[in-house]
Amino acid sequence: MKALVNDIKARIKDPISNNELSNLLFQLGHENDIQDSIIDIDITPNRGDCLSLLGILRDLKNFYQIDTKYETHEEIIDSFNPNFFNECTESCPNISFLKIEIDKTTSHYEEYLENYFSELGNRKINLFTDISNYLSYELGQPTHCYDFSKLSSEIVLKTSEENMQFETLTDKKVELSNSNLVFEMDNKIINLAGVMGGKETACSDSTTTVLVECAFFVPESIIGKSVKYDLNSEAAHRFERGVDPACQEFVLRRFLKIVSDHAKIKKIELYSQVNKELNKNFIKCDRKKIENILGVTIEKEKFTNILENLGFKIENENIFIPSYRNDIFSSNDIAEEIARIIGYDNLPSNDINLEKLSNKIRSKSVETFLRKTLTLEGFSEVINSPFVENQSSNCFTVDNPLDSNRNSLRTSLRESLINNLLYNERRQKDSVKFFEISDVYCVNDKKLVRQQKLGIIASGRIGNNYKEFSQQINKNYLNDILVSKLSVSDSIIENLSRENLDTKIKTPIFYTEIDLKEINGLEADSDLLKDINKEIRYKRISEFPAISRDISFLIKNENKIKTVNDMVQDFESKILKEQFIFDFYKDDKNGVTKIGYRFIFQSNEKTLTLDEVDVAIKKVIESIISDDEIEVPGYS
Amino acid sequence: MSQNKKLFPDLVKELGTIHPITQIKSEILTLLEKIGFDSIDGPEIETEEYNFDMLNIKKTHPARQMHDTFYVQNKDFVLRTHTSPVQIRGMLEQKPPIAFCSAGKVYRKDDDSTHLPMFHQVEGIYVDENVNFTHLKSLIYKIVTSLFGSKVKIRFRPSYFPFTEPSAEVDILYEDSDQWLEILGCGIVNPKVLENCDIDPNKYSGLAFGLGVERMAMLRYGVSDIRDFYKSNLDFLRQFK
Structure with missing residues (x-):
């Protein structure tokens, strides 16, 4: 609700600053924002009575002298x-x-x-x-x-x-x-x-x-x-x-x-x-019960004052509820009223010990094991929305989908993971290895069947280091991980056809989906928490295309290998996104070492021109080959 | 030979990333388990009874309308709108004293830069004799300072949830920001909810809290668009190693 700050202040007899008013309303449970002369108050749905100047003023009566009388036509009509x-x-x-x-x-x-x-x-x-x-x-x-x-x-x-x-x-x-x-x-x-x-x-x-x-x-x-x-x-x-x-x-x-x-x-x-004479609604006045809910003792006088200032009446051991409050039914509701006026932040806190209750039931260790093992193999975890196009007769259908083309709940993780793969291939990723762990649901004989699945998809290079760079992911690679790392021996690895996919890339796609029940018994020995880096600050990613350049260095003195590597790794350029060794060959006969580096350039602001990349790459090369024992074959 | 080896660059094996949402979710769950909560789990497709009725969310409550909640199979089921039905299932199975936590996907009909139709929640409930608001405060302080550091400033303010009374929302002043940020909802379990689960509200009382994992992750990592978490972009995911 938007109101003029002065419309509120005008009826408060004491002087009050905007800041004080704002903080007090927060204490009462009314989120608000004051901009110049206007206050925007977010009233929770249970407090319809506060959607007016009068309502706000009534709620403030415990703190100030407030005039809540509005002039009316008094004569008989x-x-x-x-x-x-x-x-x-x-x-x-x-x-x-x-x-x-x-x-x-x-x-x-x-x-x-x-x-x-x-x-x-x-x-x-x-x-x-x-x-x-x-x-x-x-x-x-x-x-x-x-x-x-x-x-x-x-x-x-x-x-x-x-x-x-x-x-x-x-x-x-x-x-x-x-x-x-x-x-x-x-x-x-x-x-x-x-x-x-x-x-x-x-x-x-x-x-x-x-x-x-x-x-x-x-x-x-x-x-x-x-x-x-x-x-x-x-x-x-x-x-x-x-x-x-x-x-x-x-x-x-x-x-x-x-x-x-x-x-x-x-x-x-x-x-x-x-038509309906209004019953005076009341509840039993049980101060002890309210004290037990809040965990504090409240003097009788204070208790009475708070409630009367809010429009309640206490008579004959009953609390009478004002007609405008339709949200008060129990001692818990009254406890909230008392706590709001005292201020939640002003109530004490007392320690509890839950350890004695615990049966030490921990979140799923199989999932933790899978995540750890697969990330060690270079797979990244994705999480996908379950909404898909109508897939199968046994899937759940959403009555009111956000997108009418996606009104079913997936029964397999395959489509989502294929889309993840294609999304990254369109962004020039030539090694994509993903996994997802998720529930899927299907209807069986009108009953809900819940399964927990692991889906793994992989295509392209096995990795970027010089041993894996030239190796393409194949069935054996994936099978080896399943058997030797996850101890799953009988799962089906599919070679997915690219025929109906919107892509020009040709590398084979391998996919497998496993019911988590089949991987039971495996446990991660330590919790995930240890490995979590709390210091990460996210850097915005670029949606502009990347350009890569491969440079081979021929090193005649092997003591210089480290020098070259340090210089490459330390090279600074605003547009250089990453650099890694994709090829490493030591020719013992001729006493030379060849190191191939891939440099990937990408800007956050624009599509790079080839010239800009050439200038940057030239700087790298020339800073390194000033040494006689290092060459870049073909570079002059 | 060993000296030679040093001359060569290391063979770097690139690691994959555990999804940042999973990382935060696990961090919170691990913390709650350490405090003494037992992890429980439940389905994402729920009945209206568990998702709403048992939690004192009336038939006329706006959250139950078609524009807020996904209904499935001709309204036989809903996609759970919060993880709270898991607590209901827990309380029906086991009698107090109990302390449960659960985490998982929840669904609401929203789609913009700060809201998604699917997101993650973690929540906890503790029911015992003589549980009161001062215990809730102490527990929330413990959770928030463990997640955000002991220097964080914490503000409790009244709010409204049908399943807790009194209810509170908790805001923090994080790092150098001068803006209070809402991070958590909590309260004393509404006696009606206990009653619905055949727990005597005159003997037992409880506290409960829930928080959004994406919101925590956005704060922690400085991600401003929630949709980035679910694009599967490798350049994004690799930052969370």
């Missing part, structure tokens, strides 16, 4: 029959109508009303609608204004027939499905109750007689409608969270007061329907 019938007293037990006739409308507002529009950035519409919107901000109770001259016959609050059309006062045409709580006139919907009024009976600049409706709708009859029909509605937001069921007449009297600040009132009439 004539009653009238508004030609209204309520078919849904369950959904709307209490409703009031106020008919006001004024001499003429205006768009010049008093400062308090004007500020709501000019400073809070709300759009002015017409006098009555503007007062209605302001009042919702001030007191939290939505009202709806009908232009009285547009009401031709009886208004009925009812549950609508299926598939009716409705045009909102914001000119939006809505097709209503199923049943909705609506106000109808002549069998046409004039108001989607609690959400938005209709265009047909809306007020305009020329309205001088208004019928103001002020109701309590039970949240269940409003919930979900504004989202369903894509209507942005402040009213629905409040009704969904619950408004004060006992405030209707007070709010209408406040409405009247604001009208009288802006126009000469010719006539007023009031109608109130209260």
Whole structure:
């Protein structure tokens, strides 16, 4: 909820800084952000009563002298029959109508009303609608204004027939499905109750007689409608969270007061329907229980003061709950009230010892073993989303997918891992080795079957070092890891065809998928934690293409091998991403050593030109071959 | 020969990476296990009963609507929206005193730079006689300082979850930042939840907490776009060795 800081401060008798106000609201459970004169408060869904200036002020009463009285029209108002019938007293037990006739409308507002529009950035519409919107901000109770001259016959609050059309006062045409709580006139919907009024009976600049409706709708009859029909509605937001069921007449009297600040009132009439006398809700006052929940003792006087400042009454060992608080049911709720006012941060903390309870059941050690073993072999772990295109008859189908093309849950990890491989091949990776450990689910005879799977995919070079660089991954390579490292002997390694894959790369792809049940009994002896590097700071990765250059050095004196390697490894260039030895050959007969380096260049800002790479590579070479005993064959 | 060997560059075998989300998840779980929680595990496809009803999330709660929760098989099941149903399963199987933790994938209908339809949670629950808010605070301090270091500043503030009452969210001031960052939700287990699991709320009380693994990982590593974790980009993954 957005509010003007001054609208809050004006009613707090003590001076208060923005910072103090903000911190106090945080302590009370209202996340907020103050920018200049505006405070944006995030109210949790259980606290619908705080979605107004009045609500915020009530919550602050334990800390300051606060004026929460809003001036109302106090005189007796004539009653009238508004030609209204309520078919849904369950959904709307209490409703009031106020008919006001004024001499003429205006768009010049008093400062308090004007500020709501000019400073809070709300759009002015017409006098009555503007007062209605302001009042919702001030007191939290939505009202709806009908232009009285547009009401031709009886208004009925009812549950609508299926598939009716409705045009909102914001000119939006809505097709209503199923049943909705609506106000109808002549069998046409004039108001989607609690959400938005209709265009047909809306007020305009020329309205001088208004019928103001002020109701309590039970949240269940409003919930979900504004989202369903894509209507942005402040009213629905409040009704969904619950408004004060006992405030209707007070709010209408406040409405009247604001009208009288802006126009000469010719006539007023009031109608109130209260179908459900409000029971005074209460719970047993059990201070001991509340102390046990919080773990602290609270003096009786303090306890009473806190609750009374929040609007509760303590009488005859009972705590009476104010009508606007629909979130209080138990001693736990009262404990939260006490704790909020004391401040969670001000409550003590006391150690507990859970070790005595523990049966030492640890998270899956098989998974830890697999992760350790496979990363040692150069495989990286990926995690994929389970949503895929319809795969098989026994897969689970999502009723409401984010993407209708991906409405099934995968029963195998294969497709995900193939996509991971292709994604990296498109980024010039010529050695891709991935694994994933995940649950997969399928339906068997209407029952849910859960399996935990390990999927491994590999293609390209075995690795980048000079022994593995020239070796391509093949079935034996993968089989050897499975048998000798994971002790899995009978798994099927597939050579996946690239025929239907969107790729020009030809290296064979090998894939295997293993049910974790088959790898039982293997344990990692130490926890993973030890190996975790806590100091890693992520560096943004480049989406620009990389360029690689291979350079061979011929070294005539083997004592210089280290010199060359150090110089290559220490070479600094903004565009050099990595360098590694892909070839190493010692020719004992001729007493020379050949070392082949691959340099990979890539920029975070742009696609590199060949010239830029050539300049960098030239620098490397020339810094090294100044020595007579080192050459780069073919370089001159 | 051994002297010769030194002249040659080492044969470097490149290691793969354990996914950064797995690393953080394991780190938190290991910590909780050390404190005394037993690890338990449950399915990602759940019934509405376990995912919502048993946790005191009413039929009308916005989280249960089609735009927030993935329903599967003609609404027979949901993709769990949190790891809490695992705790329910744990409490139905074993009576107090109990201390469970669990971690895993959860699903919500979101998709932007800070929210994904699939993400990871870790959570814990402790139920015993005389468990109170001061114990919750002490435990949360222990967890947060273990994860973020003893210099971290911690703020508790009231919040709302249907399954805890009182409920709190915990913010931290991390490193040199002057912005409080929300990292964890917790509270005293709502007596209704205990009752749903046939645990006498007049005899027992509990504390519970849960945190998002991606959020922790983003903070720890300085990753600003949550989607980067799931692109499988080797240049990304290799940074987390």
